[in-house]
Amino acid sequence: MKITDETVRHVAKLARLWLHPQELSQLVPQLNDILEYAATLQSVSLDGVEPTSHPFHEVNVVRPDVPRESLSREEALRNAPEADQGMVRVPAVLEGGGGA
Amino acid sequence: MSTPTVKGILQSIAAGETTARDWVEQSLRAIREVDGRLKAFLLVDEEQALAAADRIDRAKMYQNAPLRGVPYAAKDNIVTRGVRTTAASRILENYIPPYNATVIDKLQQAAAVMVGKTNMDEFAMGSSTETSAFQKTANPYGEDRVPGGSSGGSAAAVAAGLVPFALGSDTGGSIRQPAAFTGCFGLKPTYGRVSRYGLIAFASSLDQIGPFTRTAEDAALVLNAICGHDPLDSTSSREPVPNFADGIDRGVKGVRVGIVRHLPEEGLEPGVKAAVNRAIQQLEAEGAEVVEIELPHMEYAVATYYLIAPAEASSNLARYDGVRYGRRAEASSLLEMYERSRSEGFGMEVKRRIIIGTYALSSGYYDAYYKRAQQMRTLIRQDYERAFEACDVIAMPTAPTTAFKLGEKLDNPLQMYLNDIYTIPANLAGLPGASVPCGFVDGLPVGLQLIGRPFDEATLLRVAHAYEQVRDFAWPKPVLGVAE
Numbered sequence: 001m002k003i004t005d006e007t008v009r010h011v012a013k014l015a016r017l018w019l020h021p022q023e024l025s026q027l028v029p030q031l032n033d034i035l036e037y038a039a040t041l042q043s044v045s046l047d048g049v050e051p052t053s054h055p056f057h058e059v060n061v062v063r064p065d066v067p068r069e070s071l072s073r074e075e076a077l078r079n080a081p082e083a084d085q086g087m088v089r090v091p092a093v094l095e096g097g098g099g100a
Numbered sequence: 101m102s103t104p105t106v107k108g109i110l111q112s113i114a115a116g117e118t119t120a121r122d123w124v125e126q127s128l129r130a131i132r133e134v135d136g137r138l139k140a141f142l143l144v145d146e147e148q149a150l151a152a153a154d155r156i157d158r159a160k161m162y163q164n165a166p167l168r169g170v171p172y173a174a175k176d177n178i179v180t181r182g183v184r185t186t187a188a189s190r191i192l193e194n195y196i197p198p199y200n201a202t203v204i205d206k207l208q209q210a211a212a213v214m215v216g217k218t219n220m221d222e223f224a225m226g227s228s229t230e231t232s233a234f235q236k237t238a239n240p241y242g243e244d245r246v247p248g249g250s251s252g253g254s255a256a257a258v259a260a261g262l263v264p265f266a267l268g269s270d271t272g273g274s275i276r277q278p279a280a281f282t283g284c285f286g287l288k289p290t291y292g293r294v295s296r297y298g299l300i301a302f303a304s305s306l307d308q309i310g311p312f313t314r315t316a317e318d319a320a321l322v323l324n325a326i327c328g329h330d331p332l333d334s335t336s337s338r339e340p341v342p343n344f345a346d347g348i349d350r351g352v353k354g355v356r357v358g359i360v361r362h363l364p365e366e367g368l369e370p371g372v373k374a375a376v377n378r379a380i381q382q383l384e385a386e387g388a389e390v391v392e393i394e395l396p397h398m399e400y401a402v403a404t405y406y407l408i409a410p411a412e413a414s415s416n417l418a419r420y421d422g423v424r425y426g427r428r429a430e431a432s433s434l435l436e437m438y439e440r441s442r443s444e445g446f447g448m449e450v451k452r453r454i455i456i457g458t459y460a461l462s463s464g465y466y467d468a469y470y471k472r473a474q475q476m477r478t479l480i481r482q483d484y485e486r487a488f489e490a491c492d493v494i495a496m497p498t499a500p501t502t503a504f505k506l507g508e509k510l511d512n513p514l515q516m517y518l519n520d521i522y523t524i525p526a527n528l529a530g531l532p533g534a535s536v537p538c539g540f541v542d543g544l545p546v547g548l549q550l551i552g553r554p555f556d557e558a559t560l561l562r563v564a565h566a567y568e569q570v571r572d573f574a575w576p577k578p579v580l581g582v583a584e
Contacts, residue, residue: 015458017451018439033514038403041472051474052481054305055291055530061334075198079425088424093434
């Protein structure tokens with residue numbers, strides 16, 4: 001199954017990526033090549049095989065919930081592109097600016 | 101002065117012949133001399149390195165530190181407090197981490213001295229270090245050749261003799277393949293052997309930190325210092341940690357070396373195959389028992405990996421949104437800010453993988469792609485479990501070719517991915533793997549790959565060390581570098 005410009009644009013949107021039309025025309029054939037190659041997995045019978053999400057048997061890890069020292073607010077904000085009054089500042093969350 | 105090993109530096113400092121400052125100065129001098137053309141480093145901090153060396157020379161508490169005074173470099177996806185860490189991405193161009201990765205803290209405690217951060221493929225996505233947003237690193241054995249990737253800067257720095265060891269990370273071969281391409285020793289420890297805390301995540305179920313060195317014994321010394329359980333990484337293992345240098349020279353008598361019957365050989369260069377076969381024969385002559393094993397699902401490893409790794413990456417890289425750190429683009433709404441920041445900040449390979457991963461995880465395709473890949477991962481893991489009933493280590497080439505030319509595969513991502521055929525399976529199965537230089541073809545290094553049982557790095561290192569003692573090919577001097 002071939003993927004189209006439209007599929008890639010949709011997936012990019014899901015991934016919060018904006019693609020330049022030039023990037024899109026480069027990506028579509030490359031992604032088709034890669035997915036066609038990945039489709040070799042469709043030819044193998046995998047019925048009843050347990051999926052592996054992790055190389056070794058994993059157990060849940062817990063620890064006592066004890067407060068400990070962490071980064072200061074100042075340190076935590078040092079890499080923020082924009083900070084204001086000890087908080088991260090971002091553009092308007094709701095479009096239109098007129099409130100909900 | 102011939103190129104020093106970690107062991108040699110430790111002995112010399114312990115004997116009072118040299119100081120930490122001498123070695124750090126020598127490393128900085130070599131970097132100044134060579135790195136303008138090699139471009140292995142993204143950042144060199146001379147002042148901090150010299151200050152650290154002086155501290156180590158002065159303070160008594162470091163006298164018995166296991167890596168006292170040894171200079172090293174760290175791949176730029178390992179965070180360093182107060183020292184810019186970019187993962188070779190525009191999106192982190194100005195990121196100054198407020199904390200250290202556990203491995204950096206451990207090396208500090210061991211009294212090693214970091215001299216700088218090395219170039220890599222952006223977010224470790226690549227096999228040539230060419231997807232770095234900042235520069236292309238050359239191969240010390242051919243200026244027009246790639247150093248491999250993604251840890252190409254670390255590999256080149258060690259191979260050129262700029263530092264005696266460097267840290268890299270390996271998600272699908274990113275330590276072993278550049279080690280093979282540049283003629284140094286590279287070790288990917290068992291998944292969980294080394295803490296990933298502070299390693300900028302690419303694919304969390306595959307990523308593992310490990311060393312580049314000149315010898316297997318040096319790798320054992322570095323692994324001793326960086327491994328072990330870390331409460332800050334819940335996937336780090338509680339397996340007992342041996343001294344990896346102990347017994348490394350016990351030889352290979354009786355060790356069963358598995359070779360793969362029906363190894364996928366498409367694209368395998370005859371010169372590479374010959375060098376690897378000769379290395380295996382030499383191990384046999386030393387008393388190893390060579391046995392044939394089967395890895396029937398190996399041919400599906402690349403397809404499996406290039407679904408699982410991008411799927412995990414698409415999730416891990418969601419954090420780069422321009423809000424709390426990293427690049428932020430001008431925008432009038434939050435959604436536009438996310439999209440613009442990510443589009444300006446990520447390079448093409450990263451975008452490609454985020455899109456593949458998002459696609460493989462999206463509803464309607466999940467079962468066909470992601471789930472099937474996870475099921476195949478089970479079969480690949482089981483192949484190895486079965487193989488290790490008959491052998492103690494598995495030997496095969498690290499990569500099907502020697503270092504290819506800069507630019508050669510950049511426009512053909514699938515060809516680039518297929519180069520990882522021999523290294524990927526160990527990551528899918530979580531196994532330790534090493535690459536040992538085993539010859540040169542047309543002036544370019546070849547690597548012998550050894551894969552071991554989970555948490556049995558000791559046997560890997562022992563076999564590699566035994567081979568190093570008997571290898572007899574002519575080792576040319578690098579074109580770029582001070583190594584001898």
